[in-house]
Amino acid sequence: MSKNARRGDQKTPVYIRNQAVKAVIDKGQKPVVVADVFGVALNTVYRWVRMYKSSGCSVLKDKKRGCHKGS
Secondary structure (H helix, E strand, O other): OOOOOOOOOOOOHHHHHHHHHHHHHOOOOOHHHHHHHHOOOHHHHHHHHHHHHHHOHHHHOOOOOOOOOOO
């Protein structure tokens, strides 16, 4: 995988989040290494792992952002 997984490779952000969390939890890799490989901040990896442990993999999915169209 490229140095910055968010560019170049056409993997989805959800896929990247899942792979990063699995690397830390299942494979026992250090979060600092995972952050470097996936091109994200160390705090981001810690946040993903914490969210995954508290709510499962559904919390790693993309959420709708911005204002909703209404009324």
